[in-house]
Amino acid sequence: MPTPASGESAETAWNPSRYLAFASERTRPFIDLLSRVNHPNARSIIDYGCGPGNGMPVLRHHWPAAHITGVDSSAQMLDAAREYTRDDAKITYQRADIRTFAPAEQVDLVVSNAALQWLPDHRDLLPEIQRHIAPGGVLAVQIPGNFAAPSHRLLYELAGRSPYAEHIVPGSLLNPTAGVIDYMLDVAGDGWEVEAWETTYQHILQGEDPVFDWISGAAARPVLSALPPQELEQFTAEYKAALREAYPRTRIGTILSFRRIFFIARRASPGH
Numbered sequence: 001m002p003t004p005a006s007g008e009s010a011e012t013a014w015n016p017s018r019y020l021a022f023a024s025e026r027t028r029p030f031i032d033l034l035s036r037v038n039h040p041n042a043r044s045i046i047d048y049g050c051g052p053g054n055g056m057p058v059l060r061h062h063w064p065a066a067h068i069t070g071v072d073s074s075a076q077m078l079d080a081a082r083e084y085t086r087d088d089a090k091i092t093y094q095r096a097d098i099r100t101f102a103p104a105e106q107v108d109l110v111v112s113n114a115a116l117q118w119l120p121d122h123r124d125l126l127p128e129i130q131r132h133i134a135p136g137g138v139l140a141v142q143i144p145g146n147f148a149a150p151s152h153r154l155l156y157e158l159a160g161r162s163p164y165a166e167h168i169v170p171g172s173l174l175n176p177t178a179g180v181i182d183y184m185l186d187v188a189g190d191g192w193e194v195e196a197w198e199t200t201y202q203h204i205l206q207g208e209d210p211v212f213d214w215i216s217g218a219a220a221r222p223v224l225s226a227l228p229p230q231e232l233e234q235f236t237a238e239y240k241a242a243l244r245e246a247y248p249r250t251r252i253g254t255i256l257s258f259r260r261i262f263f264i265a266r267r268a269s270p271g272h
């Protein structure tokens with residue numbers, strides 16, 4: 001049996017090139033998130049769930065001299081990230097679980113783009129993550145808020161049926177994220193100022209089954225990797241057909257509406 005959730009096993013391994021087929025669309029929310037951070041003097045940064053490093057140029061653009069640590073549990077993703085940023089000696093990586101990672105000292109900025117939703121208990125972890133942030137520092141997070149979208153609804157409906165359901169590892173599917181106000185309240189402790197918003201991106205995708213291609217690189221991964229070959233083939237055909245109906249091709253391409261949640265918490269500096 002493969003292991004559940006974010007833990008890495010051969011069966012659940014991430015595929016960086018499949019994920020990066022939509023690198024520009026997947027990085028866009030990170031660009032929007034970081035544009036609101038407003039902490040030009042940050043010298044130490046942690047990127048939780050950095051994946052294949054697609055966000056590193058965005059971090060480097062805002063903080064040209066900072067030391068950046070990318071934390072991720074996937075060996076495949078970290079190999080891709082190390083290769084991608086090999087010319088930047090001030091970007092280092094640690095293979096670790098976000099749930100247990102603790103930096104040696106507090107940092108100025110903690111960011112996380114499209115990663116915390118992989119941890120079912122991520123809301124409980126936020127206070128611990130905030131403890132890693134120095135006075136004057138910032139936490140900036142983006143997570144998807146699209147679990148009611150047809151892409152996910154159809155995936156979960158189909159995966160819940162026979163002959164697929166019996167292969168799915170309990171707890172391996174992503175739980176829906178909470179509401180934006182829940183996250184605001186989670187991080188709005190004493191001495192923290194909060195800002196949050198939601199955006200629905202309208203991604204224009206090209207190709208035969210672009211929504212399937214998108215989802216198979218992320219949220220559908222635990223389902224697809226759990227199915228034996230015959231069921232996988234059958235599931236893929238059924239899911240693709242359902243997605244084509246839910247996301248018809250228009251004259252400019254297939255439009256994937258994707259809602260995302262953003263929240264930023266700023267820790268007061270001493271004396272403020």
Ligand SMILES: C[S@@+](CC[C@H](N)C(=O)[O-])C[C@H]1O[C@@H](n2cnc3c(N)ncnc32)[C@H](O)[C@@H]1O
Nearest residue numbers: 006049050051072073074077097098113115118
């Ligand atoms: C959807 S990718 C996001 C990649 C990147 N941050 C981006 O902006 O596109 C999610 C990443 O979170 C990582 N991840 C999931 N659960 C994790 C955990 N418990 N600890 C560390 N990394 C985790 C995965 O390995 C994956 O690389």
